Structure formats: C-alpha cells, structure tokens
Amino acid sequence: MAAQHKRNAAENNAGLLQLNTNISDGEEYFSALDNVQPLSVVLEETPLSVHAPLVMSYNDRIRPLLDAVDKLRHLKVTKEGIQLPTIVVVGDQSSGKSSVLESLAGINLPRGQGICTRVPLIMRLQHHPDPHPELFLEFHGKTVPTDEAHISDAINEATKEIAGDGKAISHTPLTLVVKKNGVPDLTMVDLPGITRVPVHGQPDDIYEQISAIIMEFIKPEESIILNVLSATVDFPTCESIRMSQRVDKTGLRTLAVVTKADKAPEGLLEKVTADDVNIGLGYVCVRNRIGDESYEDARIEEARLFNTHPLLSKIDKSMVGIPVLAQKLVQIQATSISKCLPDIVKEIGDKMNTNVSELKKMPQELSSVAEAMTVFMQIVGLSKESLRKILVRGEFDEYPNEKDMHCTARLAEMLNQYSLELQKSAEDGSSENFLMEEITVLQEAKGTPVEFVAKVWNYIETVVLAVLMHHSENYPQLQSSTRRAAQNLIAKMKERSTQVVMDIVEMEKLTDYTCDPEYMTVWRKLMENQNVFNEVMNNLWKPAKIMIEGFGEIEVEHLRLHPNIRDQAFDMKMRITAYWKIVLKRLVDSMALHSQLSIQLLVNKDMEMEIVNELMASGAGGIEMMLEESPSVANKRKRLNKSIKLLQDCKEIVAKIMDRIAIDRD
Numbered sequence: 001m002a003a004q005h006k007r008n009a010a011e012n013n014a015g016l017l018q019l020n021t022n023i024s025d026g027e028e029y030f031s032a033l034d035n036v037q038p039l040s041v042v043l044e045e046t047p048l049s050v051h052a053p054l055v056m057s058y059n060d061r062i063r064p065l066l067d068a069v070d071k072l073r074h075l076k077v078t079k080e081g082i083q084l085p086t087i088v089v090v091g092d093q094s095s096g097k098s099s100v101l102e103s104l105a106g107i108n109l110p111r112g113q114g115i116c117t118r119v120p121l122i123m124r125l126q127h128h129p130d131p132h133p134e135l136f137l138e139f140h141g142k143t144v145p146t147d148e149a150h151i152s153d154a155i156n157e158a159t160k161e162i163a164g165d166g167k168a169i170s171h172t173p174l175t176l177v178v179k180k181n182g183v184p185d186l187t188m189v190d191l192p193g194i195t196r197v198p199v200h201g202q203p204d205d206i207y208e209q210i211s212a213i214i215m216e217f218i219k220p221e222e223s224i225i226l227n228v229l230s231a232t233v234d235f236p237t238c239e240s241i242r243m244s245q246r247v248d249k250t251g252l253r254t255l256a257v258v259t260k261a262d263k264a265p266e267g268l269l270e271k272v273t274a275d276d277v278n279i280g281l282g283y284v285c286v287r288n289r290i291g292d293e294s295y296e297d298a299r300i301e302e303a304r305l306f307n308t309h310p311l312l313s314k315i316d317k318s319m320v321g322i323p324v325l326a327q328k329l330v331q332i333q334a335t336s337i338s339k340c341l342p343d344i345v346k347e348i349g350d351k352m353n354t355n356v357s358e359l360k361k362m363p364q365e366l367s368s369v370a371e372a373m374t375v376f377m378q379i380v381g382l383s384k385e386s387l388r389k390i391l392v393r394g395e396f397d398e399y400p401n402e403k404d405m406h407c408t409a410r411l412a413e414m415l416n417q418y419s420l421e422l423q424k425s426a427e428d429g430s431s432e433n434f435l436m437e438e439i440t441v442l443q444e445a446k447g448t449p450v451e452f453v454a455k456v457w458n459y460i461e462t463v464v465l466a467v468l469m470h471h472s473e474n475y476p477q478l479q480s481s482t483r484r485a486a487q488n489l490i491a492k493m494k495e496r497s498t499q500v501v502m503d504i505v506e507m508e509k510l511t512d513y514t515c516d517p518e519y520m521t522v523w524r525k526l527m528e529n530q531n532v533f534n535e536v537m538n539n540l541w542k543p544a545k546i547m548i549e550g551f552g553e554i555e556v557e558h559l560r561l562h563p564n565i566r567d568q569a570f571d572m573k574m575r576i577t578a579y580w581k582i583v584l585k586r587l588v589d590s591m592a593l594h595s596q597l598s599i600q601l602l603v604n605k606d607m608e609m610e611i612v613n614e615l616m617a618s619g620a621g622g623i624e625m626m627l628e629e630s631p632s633v634a635n636k637r638k639r640l641n642k643s644i645k646l647l648q649d650c651k652e653i654v655a656k657i658m659d660r661i662a663i664d665r666d
Helices: 002-017 039-045 059-074 097-105 151-163 206-218 239-247 268-274 295-308 322-361 369-393 407-427 440-444 447-471 476-510 518-527 530-538 557-561 566-616 623-627 631-665
Strands: 086-091 121-127 134-139 142-146 174-180 186-190 223-230 254-259 283-285 545-548 552-555
Touching (some): 059 121, 059 631, 086 206, 086 239, 086 322, 097 121, 097 254, 097 295, 151 174, 186 322, 254 268, 283 322, 322 631, 369 447, 369 566, 369 623, 407 447, 447 566, 518 566, 530 545
Parallel strands (some): 086 186, 086 223, 121 174, 223 254, 254 283
Antiparallel strands (some): 121 186, 134 174
16 A cells, blocks of 8 residues: 555656746746655655654745745735635535644634634745744734734634624635744635524525635636535535535545544545545545644644554545645645646736726826817817718728718718608609699608708717717716717707708799700600500590509599690690609709718818817816816726736736746756
C-alpha cells in the first residue's frame, strides 16, 4: 500500500509542478516547486513528533503567487467581473466545518448554538518563521490586530459590526490573517453553515439567504469547493452536496473532507471509495480535536486512530489526516492559481482597455462658458451634417441597419404612395355617371395633398429628433430645449407646407392650363375610342356597355337620352382625363420640390437658428446648464475612473509576480 501511495502522491504532485503563466505575450511557461517530496510520503517515513507542523517545503515558492491573488481579492477585483481562484469551504450546520478550519489554522474559531459564521470569512494562512504569531482582521477598510487568546471574540465583534447584533447574515466578507509558524500557505473562504430551519432571531428565509451566498462563491469555474461532510450522515442527503452538484456536476473541482470519523467508523471506507456523489478531487477523512487537546496532540491522536483502528486503518493513508488535507489543499491551490493566472492577466488588461475606451467616449468635462459654447456648436454642427447625409444626400452609413433613418428612400416611397392615392381618387366613379360630373374628381381629391404634407412632416420630425437626441445624449440638460426647438420649427414648417399645397390645389381648381405636349398626345389616344362609342350609341340592338382603354367597362345606356351633346361631352371627358394626368404630375412634382426645398432650409438654416434662439431665450442660462454634469454621467465617470485605478493597481501586482517568476525561472 505504501508503494501505491507513493505513486499516487507522485502523480498528484506532477500536476502541481508545472505552473503555466503569461509572461508578456502569453506564450512562455514556467516550472516551479521542483523536487518536492509529497507530505504523505514524509508522514510514512518520519516519526510523528517531527511532522507536526503543516507547513510545506515549497511554501516560499507558493507564497508570492498566493500573496498576489490575496492582494487582488483585497482590492475587490471580483467586482470587475474578474474571478479569482478560491478555495470555498461549505458544509451543513454541525458538519464539523469549524473544527477542520481550526486544525488547519491552529486557532480557535467562534463556537456556539446555531450559525456561528454569519459573513464570508476569508482566512489567509501564512507560514511565519517567527515563533510569535501575528493575527489581525480586515474589514470596512480597517485592520484590527488580535491574538490567539482573543481571536474568537474579535471575530464575533467584527461580525456584529458587519451583520448586526442579531442572527442575520451578510454578503460582506471579513478577512482573518493568520501568520503562524507551521501553518500551510492557504487562502480559504469559510461560508455560513447550511440550515433549513431558522432558530429564534433568524429571518424566515435564512436558508434562501445562505444559499444565495454559497452559490455566489461556488458558481465561478475558478472556485475549488471544499465540502465538509460528517461521517455520521448519508452523503447524498447533505444539502452542501446538493448545492455543489448544481454548479459542479462532475465534481472535478470538489474536494470532500469527512469529519467525525471516530464517531461513525462503520462503513466509512465504503463511503469514500464508492463515491456515490461525484467527488472528483477525492476524500480526506479526519478526526476532530476533542476538548482541550492541543493541535499537536490532536494530530498525534488522529494518526494513531487511522493507524490502529480496525476499520479506519484500512483507509489508504493518502486519504486520512489533517496534514494530508493541508497538502492536498496547497497542491490544488497552487495548480488552480497557475491555471488561472494567465487568464486573470488577460482579463485585467481587457477590462482596463474597455474602461479607458469608454471613458474617452464620455463627454468632455466643461469648466467655462466658452468650452460649453464650443461643445454646443459641435453638437449642432454634427447634427446638421447627419441630417444633410440622411435627408439630402441619401447617405446611410451612420444608420446602416435602421431603415427608418434611410430618409431619401422613405420620402420617395411616400411620394409614390401619394401619387397612387391621387390616381385612385381620379379613377373612383369613372364607370358610373360617365361624362356627368367630371370636375368633382379634383374637388374630392383636395384632402389628399394635405394629408400627405402632415405625413411627411411627422416623419421628418421623428428623424430630426432622433438625430438631435443622439448627438446631445451626453448633455441631457440640453435635450429638453433642443427637442422643444425642433418641434416648434417643424410645426411652423408643416403649417407653411399645408398653406402651399392648398394654394396649389386652388390654382388647379381656378383654371385649366398646361403647355405640356403630353396633353395632346394623351387626348388623341383617348379620342380613338369615340368610334366604338358612337357605334354603340347608334345601334339600339347592341348592349349599352363598352370597353374604353383607361376606363374599363362603361355603362352608357343613360347617354342615349342625350344624342345632341354626347359627342361634345365625350370630347370634354377625354380632355379632362388627359388634363388630369398633367394635374397629378404637377401635384406630385410640386410637393416633391417643395419638400426638398423645405428640408434644405430646415437643415442648413432654420434648425440652428431655432435651437440657438430657444437656448438663449430660456432665461435660465442655457449654455451654463452644460457646465452642470448630470448625476448619471458624473456617476459613470466616477465609476470608470475608480475601476481604471483599481485595475491599474491589479496590473502592477500581477506585473511584480510575473517579474518574480521570470527571475526564479532564470
């Protein structure tokens, strides 16, 4: 078994020895922690009295990496969406989680009924050659020193300050730094124990609150889950197992530590070898410290238990004891950091570049009226140029995928639709009462041009406002004045266009005149139908319906009652029909030309004048308003600057560790 154990340990150690990292271009790799003898081998070959300290022989290599990650965590880089490799300790209430952490850290943690850990407790353990330990807490931006005798009380007081005097829990972390001779170099996050039934003073949704905290920490792929299980329960029923399986179904990043092995030795070997709950990183069985045992005595008793107990001694030595747990955690931690560090470097750089780019796109901070006036004129100038492109020149590069902003195409569609509506109004009634009320067509069509004017200017208003709001979005204090000016101007232009079109209609109604040669061409073609018309009229035995090109089938029975004037009436109808085609063209062309002229005036002259007048006439110092940055913009600027500063600090931390790695590698 010892030989097999050595092979297992060597294989475990192999994954640790290659620490990949990103040096400048991410293509180089480094190798560290060379020639390290696994602790489990040391345990078999060394007397118990010698191997009491849990410190690894390669802590001096791991420490800089761990310090760098701890500094990044202290800077709260995770708030930037950058996840850090973290050992997260979870377990059901009373699973023995505190005992395991106490054994690793060599200190006493708070004990008592109910939930003792009410906030995420970040435990930073560091081997300290000085025989005098250093312990302190970090929370709310301050550092509180303490000692081994008072650490439990200090944690309780800090927890009260963070989460209140009651039994509520909080997401705000508390950091405990333990620098002590013999402890392994580890950083772990201890989370509240899982309980389903609230005790007196706890909120009814305590389970949901604890679950939310646990999921927040174990969900990232970078997290290693240390699942603390009691040997006295069935593993599949443990709530902590259910939670870890939700985010790590295959168990590839879950390590289980089984406590209270001495309380339930029967069947424990089968539990940890069958692995019914997918623990990919393996199991470690431990004996909890009892009563006032010292930590050294507890490890001696633990080793004796797993060496002499008739059932527990059958468990492979690579799966038992706090020292083995410490070794595994250090190995897993080092491997995780080496794997994640290149990605962390890249993510920090990418996030900082994104923030810097976003900050550059933000509006300029204005400190004088002159600067504000300059920016205001830039906004107006950019708006005018955009409107020229989309309303006049038909360029769509600023809005390639927004068809509503392809204005010349949309206006052309409106003109075509306008022409079709006029044609339809001209054709309505042409087959009934033929030659009886020719002039009514023009009279009934008078509403169509006015409706077209309203439609065009409503559309132009939408486009103009969209462009103005886009270019002034960084200065929302300007937008209400700008919007009001644009709406007032377009209302005036709509009124002016309506009057123009009414004048055009009145002119068409007043007299019939055209010099268009097409008039005679169309009239002559229409008059070619007169022979057929007369033939039907003169033959009483023929049906009183005829087909006339451009009119379709016409009922003419009623015209036999007017033999003396029907030829003149036919000629008049054909002349009016030919003339109406000219009128339709004139109406469409006139509206098209008028629209283009109005748009040109709007873009090149009227809009700028209207906006300036509105801003200057507001009486509230329109330009001066720009000097007052809106709360949303100010907050965004502050957030980006703070984020860039944090990421810059993180970048310097990572750069230093990269330099250290490069030196060690050379």
